[in-house]
Amino acid sequence: MNITSDEIINQICHKITANKNNILSTYHSSKSNIGYFFIDDLLPNDLAKACFSVFPDKNDMRCLKTIREHKYVSAQMNNHNPLLEKVIYAFQDDKVVKLIGDICGIETLYADQSLYAGGLSLMANHNFLNPHLDNSHDAKRERWRVLNLLYYVTPNWELKNGGHLELWPNGPKKNPIVIESKFNRLVVMATHDGSWHSVNKVNSELEARCCISNYYFSPLPLKETDKFHVTKYRGRPEETLKNIILDADAKLRMLLRKVFKKGIRKNPHIYKNKEES
Template identity: 75%
Template sequence: MKTEEISNLIYAKILSVKDELSKNYIASKEGVGYFYIDNLLPEDLARQCFSVFPDKLEMRCLNSIREYKYVSAQMNKHNPLLEKVLYAFQDEKIIKLIGDICNIKSLYADESLYAGGLSLMAKDNFLHPHLDNSHDAERERWRVLNLLYYVTPEWNEDNGGHLELWPNGPKNEPTIIGSKFNRLVVMATHDTSWHSVNKVTVDSSRCCISNYYFSDNALKPTDKFHVTKYRGRPKDTFTNIVLDCDASLRMLLRKVFKKGVRKNPHIYKKDN
């Protein structure tokens, strides 16, 4: 299939439940605005995405006190279907439709896949509660939406690896959104949109195709520039102390080096 054909399928599915999705987003907007839609693509196509997903050994491993997962943005190293599906979400009509659902006027996809692309979480992988970096790589636009499309069949609740939203902050209880096969989750990113992924408990891979959307304007008047900020889970005092120091140090460096000490390697370096 061509990218345009896939984007037409996505658009039609989202449009068919637009009003319901808008109500869900508005109802959750005071905490972490979000909505999700199941059975996004035809099942055969979604299963194809999983069948050609790269092995974790073909991806970059991020392993620290903050997170443990595998990522890749270099899409030309992987099966072409994955790149087609990923960029289908960057079709202008889908961007506008999601913007209408979330009432965001200026909205842009990110062709460079800055922090987007593919992610895989295997046994014992996790992602601590965090706030995403507030801007794009050049600090010109605000990061406002995160799109997560899950493609692992038969991924159930006991497997872990599920998205957690913390609408009342990471000291309270999270809202868990399962990483269900063929499910698209769209969530807001701003200065209180704490989110995480709980630990994978099975010897299998939770696979995800992700995009970020950016805007000329922040979602909230309180939003200010910040680096990605992590903290521990409730009652994990030691991890909180370490991660607070880590975030403070990285913010200090960004005050001196406005665009970072080095280029973030997680972008799509396309062939000329």
């Protein structure tokens, strides 16, 4: 599709500005628990559909399959259609970052060109993501992870298909808030020591739920109570045994990080440019 990065950036800025009053209200009314807002019809429909049409097949992505999650991911954007790279980095433009920072009341925000844990994700039939807290920091453990941006591009995605974002403001033992993964919807959510979230199981054999994601980081955490932590998973309310296993898993990985500050191995989910490859 013949479109420039500036055109995509301008469209995102226009939509955020046009919806500013509504999303300000949504974010600040939810801020005491898990702050979030969403914007529908973010990009022109033909552009959003083009993103879906060039989205990589799951066989061209890395499969993550454990008791914690089952999904397909990729951060190596130069392996995929250039349009996807334009869109993902449009969210990292200074103008977009500042607009979102103003809405969320975060003075200093940094986008992440390495796409650490961001990039592309695909969830096919029976894929899921258990309730979890995101890793508190960036790959170098220098900045706090504070916002998660999720842009959904699968046309005609319905509630019955599953694969929707769930926020657990009272922890994963209570009922979640379900935010549909609607086509052409951008969701922005806060990440801190209480922002439990998940994706419910996909129930569609026809299409996959495709998402373009970014994280924003800051020198300071969103909450004064935040402390460093690894990604923590939990079972769903009905998954008692799984919850015990995942709790033990999180404690073990946290213990290892106390010894190995930056982890035992380098996280492979980053965008390696030509100089790094």
